[in-house]
Each structure stands twice: as structure tokens, then as C-alpha cells.
Amino acid sequence: EDKVVQSPLSLVVHEGDTVTLNCSYEVTNFRSLLWYKQEKKAPTFLFMLTSSGIEKKSGRLSSILDKKELFSILNITATQTGDSAVYLCAVDDNYGQNFVFGPGTRLSVLP
Amino acid sequence: DGGITQSPKYLFRKEGQNVTLSCEQNLNHDAMYWYRQDPGQGLRLIYYSQIVNDFQKGDIAEGYSVSREKKESFPLTVTSAQKNPTAFYLCASSWGFGTGELFFGEGSRLTVL
Numbered sequence: 567e568d569k570v571v572q573s574p575l576s577l578v579v580h581e582g583d584t585v586t587l588n589c590s591y592e593v594t595n596f597r598s599l600l601w602y603k604q605e606k607k608a609p610t611f612l613f614m615l616t617s618s619g620i621e622k623k624s625g626r627l628s629s630i631l632d633k634k635e636l637f638s639i640l641n642i643t644a645t646q647t648g649d650s651a652v653y654l655c656a657v658d659d660n661y662g663q664n665f666v667f668g669p670g671t672r673l674s675v676l677p
Numbered sequence: 678d679g680g681i682t683q684s685p686k687y688l689f690r691k692e693g694q695n696v697t698l699s700c701e702q703n704l705n706h707d708a709m710y711w712y713r714q715d716p717g718q719g720l721r722l723i724y725y726s727q728i729v730n731d732f733q734k735g736d737i738a739e740g741y742s743v744s745r746e747k748k749e750s751f752p753l754t755v756t757s758a759q760k761n762p763t764a765f766y767l768c769a770s771s772w773g774f775g776t777g778e779l780f781f782g783e784g785s786r787l788t789v790l
Contacts, residue, residue: 600779608767608782609767611780614777654720656720661774662774663727664735665722667719669719670719
């Protein structure tokens with residue numbers, strides 16, 4: 567059965583800290599791995615990773631994929647209270663026919 | 678502005694009633710999806726459609742039905758056969774066939790009393 571696992575499930579940090587969120591997967595037909603941020607309702611897209619070892623970066627956020635070890639990490643440096651959200655990892659398992667989601671990591675950034 | 682519109686945002690229904698959640702997109706996307714989100718769980722796929730007049734069951738399709746008569750629209754009906762329908766429902770779309778990310782609507786929260 568296809569599976570996406572995220573850790574930790576919950577994390578509390580203070581502003582300025584750096585955090586690393588983990589995502590590992592077991593799927594049949596890997597196409598890409600995606601990260602989303604969900605604050606209240608609609609998840610918003612952060613990154614899509616298809617190739618191993620190539621870091622994607624956007625401001626204080628960065629992500630990298632290891633296709634050999636079947637995992638990805640999402641790093642957030644110099645965290646701010648606005649980074650508080652649930653971060654979702656998803657894998658495109660079959661040419662867009664099925665995006666398998668992990669349970670999410672709930673990040674709380676305290677002032 | 679392009680996007681995905683879901684309605685209603687909040688819905689209360691009595692047990693045994695069917696309800697239909699609307700999802701409309703003006704992104705010209707081919708593929709559309711319905712996900713269910715429960716507290717502490719990831720999104721689970723209910724149905725998806727890659728083209729008009731065609732749709733496939735996801736992991737938790739029992740008790741749900743969909744139609745895809747137009748490219749822009751993918752309504753979801755929660756039937757009385759769904760044993761635990763209270764949840765947050767998210768509609769999404771993409772260019773299809775693995776060519777890009779999912780774009781999400783704002784969601785519909787259904788509470789069955």
C-alpha cells in the first residue's frame with residue numbers, strides 16, 4: 567500500500583529557530599514530491615521536487631529530495647510566527663492520478 | 678482572477694440526507710480531485726477526474742458520487758450511505774497526467790447532526 571510518513575507530527579519552536587521537517591514515502595510509481603503549507607483552509611503550494619539532490623529554495627524555505635533513500639526534508643530558517651501552519655507532504659504516485667498525502671506536521675512558532 | 682471556488686463553505690445537514698458540494702475552476706485545468714480531511718489525518722482521495730465525462734474512485738469513494746459534465750465543474754454528492762460524513766472537504770485541480778502541482782479551493786466543512 568502506498569504510504570507517506572511525516573515527522574515530527576507536531577513541533578513548537580521560538581521565533582528565530584531553524585526547523586527541519588521530514589517526509590518519507592513508499593509508493594509504486596513515483597513521479598514527484600510536493601510540499602504544501604496549510605494555515606486555515608486551502609493548502610498553498612511550496613515546492614515540487616522530481617530530481618534527487620537538487621535543492622529548491624524560496625526565501626527562508628528550502629527543500630531537497632533523496633530518491634535513493636525515499637525521503638525529503640523541508641527546512642525553515644529564522645522562523646517567524648507567520649510560519650505557524652500544518653505542512654503537508656504529498657507524492658504524485660501515478661502521473662497525476664493519485665497524490666498520496668502524509669498526515670502533516672503542525673508547526674507552532676512562538677514569539 | 679483564476680482559481681477554484683467551493684461552495685458552500687459551511688453546511689449542516691441531518692442524518693440520512695444527501696448533500697452536494699460544488700467545485701468550479703477557471704484555470705482551464707483538465708484534472709480535478711476531491712479530498713477529505715479529518716483532524717490529525719492527511720488528505721484522503723475520494724474521486725478524481727482527468728477528463729470530462731470520466732472519473733475514477735479514490736481510496737475512500739464509498740458513500741460518495743461525482744459527475745464531470747463540464748471541464749470547469751466537479752460536484753461531489755455525499756450520500757446517506759456515507760457512514761461518517763462530517764469532515765472538511767477540499768476540491769483541487771491540476772493540468773493533469775503528472776504535469777504539475779495541485780491547486781486547492783478553500784474547502785467545505787460539512788457537519789451532519
